[in-house]
Amino acid sequence: MPRLKLVPSAEPSPAEKVRQRVRAMPKPASVLQCTRCGGREMIETKTGMLFKDGKASGGTKQIVCVACLMKGERVVVL
Incomplete structure (x- = not known):
């Protein structure tokens, strides 16, 4: 049976x-x-919107962290 070995946690980077x-x-x-980076700048996005009768409608609203989004990560805050 393999034994579980604990690896000591690394020192966090300056960032x-x-x-x-x-x-x-x-x-x-x-x-x-934001729970990941601590940033307080947010964007409201809508996913799954439909385009009917010349207008956008429906969709689900989500609040996304801007700082994480600029790094290529999509962190939904609310």
Whole structure:
């Protein structure tokens, strides 16, 4: 039976240290904050929209983090 070996966690990079510090900062209850990077800039997107009678309609709204989106990651906040 193979044995499980624990690998010690690596030291976080300087950028990850900043993200951890930003996430730990106190914030007002009404402010949205990204769980991955700690950013507070958001974009509202709609997926699955239909185009009928010359107008866009329907779709599901999602709030996406802008900082993560610029890095190529799609992090849905709300």
